[in-house]
Amino acid sequence: MRENTDDFRRIFLQSAPMMDVRAPVEFDKGAFPGVVNLPLMTDSERQQVGTCYKHSGQEAAIALGHKLVHGSVKEQRVAAWAEFVAANPEGYLYCFRGGLRSQLVQQWLAEAGIGYPRVIGGYKAMRRFLIDSLEQTVQSLPLNIVAGLTGTGKTEVINAVAGSLDLEGHAHHRGSSFGRHATPQPNQIDFENALAIQALRVTDRGARELVLEDEGRMVGSCTVPLELFRLMQEAPLIWLEDSFDNRVTRILGDYVVDMHGEFAALYPEDPEQAFDLFAEHLSGGLLRIRKRLGGEKQQALQAIMENALTEQRRSGSVDPHREWIAGLLTDYYDPMYAYQRSGKDERVVFSGDQTAVVEYLTERSAR
Template identity: 60%
Template sequence: MAADITDYRDIFLNDRPMMDTRAPVEFNKGAFPGVLNLPLMNDDERQRVGTCYKQQGQQAAIILGHQLVSGATLEERLARWTAFAKANPHGYLYCFRGGLRSQLVQQVLKDESGIDYPRVSGGYKAMRTFLLETVDQAVEQCDFVLLGGLTGSGKTEVINQLNNGLDLEGYANHRGSSFGKRATGQPSTIDFENRLAVDVLKKRAQGIEQFLLEDESRMIGSCALPLNLHRGMQTYPMVWLEESLENRVERVLREYVIELYAEFNAAFGESGFELFAERLTQSLANIHKRLGGERFQRLQLLMQEALIEQARSGSVDLHRGWIAGLREYYDPMYAFQREKKGARIEFVGEQAAVVEYLRERSGRRG
């Protein structure tokens, strides 16, 4: 039988193909980037075996498992495992702890298909622990700098221009504000943490020891930042990105209207515009109390007129009205944050100057 794999660093640095043999309910709670779920047991089978284990012990549970996963059911799953193994000869398989389930899949592959396929020692739990430790070690050992700026100032653009940028909003599939939801859903917090950790691991392997992050709250939509990282973000030095109101409005128009509608259209076809309009309307409603009644009603009317015109002609020009009006809500909030964190701000400038400063700053660390 192939030797068990223990080099978790190699697995993630080189994007080794992996099949996850856990049940779908486990996989959906958290998994690793690019991994395929090819379970030994489905959710119902897993639950029945688990109940049997609690009531009658391990041997009875093993017997039940063999009964449930046999015949045509086993043949179908074996065909999928075999296809994966043949398509990914340098890949691995794993279960939760690297125990019975992955051993069974490994044995069936060898006995029935003649494929001696390696499995990950310690399974999902050990790899997950490795990734959590990767982030904690970076927080302890590396330098971090935060990027702040008003809504629409282009912070994500700056982060993605620099090789030491960590795009937290990208990992979370969320733009970070009240209007930040995408057409497609967010990953689980576990998946978010795993994506962050893999990126940190790869960047450190390239020799990067200073990271750039957007100044975020603990939650990015429904995804929570790792606690140690968020604590560090309360003390890290900051760079502040300046941008004209006109450019900010155009950027928000592009991201929150044009690109968001395109996402909904691609995902939902004919229903796309209706769902897009509902999302915008709900996003505004979510900050109703903070806007105040009069301001909310004014912006809501501007948004409704813009959506009607967009549906009629395809023009997005009227959206600039409510977008510009949002500065009444966002700008004072950001101004307060800037003043509160003023002692940590070491540079202020427009995008080109900020990028140049951050590149030079990163070079000093190297």
């Protein structure tokens, strides 16, 4: 059998398959990308064992655990673990601290003739490693922040350059009132874990600088880690520019075409329900900015949006959406960004279109 490991860096850089044997409630609170949860105990079983441990000690708790997970229940769980091992021979298993639960799973697998290594220190040690490595990375490498008006394609720049950390991608949110996707955002811990793993891979590829999109502290419901956010407020800005028409077209693609596609993919058997949910999504985005936009402007844009949705439902054409998108830029996003930039002008070190900005950042990373 391969040896147990505490080489967390190698685990994450190589995307080693991992089997998490914690209870589902623990897994749901935070996990690592791509990990499979095959618990030793259900939530109820874990709660019973924990209560027993608290009142009667470790020996009694272990005895209760064996009583709860035995016979056919034990056989089914060992079979599931064995199936994972067969599909992922280069992987590892872990529990919360790398203690009794992972050792017991390892023992039961061994009794079935299967040797499989565990992660020493378990989830807690790997999580600590990721938190520390992210903080070390953002403190040791210069940051470059891509800023610009809504619709200029900042995310496209982020995805086109080396050394980038995609906050919106990991948060599964576009960072605006219309930024939600058809599927939920990750929880905070999952967001941080994925971000830290990307930072680890970026530095392993030799990045000398980091590139991030200009964001507030919150990206939807996900919070940018405090030290990273603090450094982002001091970093130089690269200002991305594009024409008004191009911005409208890009937002049309993001907010309308892509979002309708997301809902359609979720409800392939019921396109009417998919469209209804998509329409609710757009209306909800407009409603969330009613206070800042002003009731009268919000109602006017809502009427234009509803007409556009009616035409899209009837003919499939999305062009009528351009009118409310243009109004949203003119009356809401552009004034807001102009106000925000007024306090950041001294930090702007370069301005240009997408091609120029990508070239600038690529040249910087090569120095």
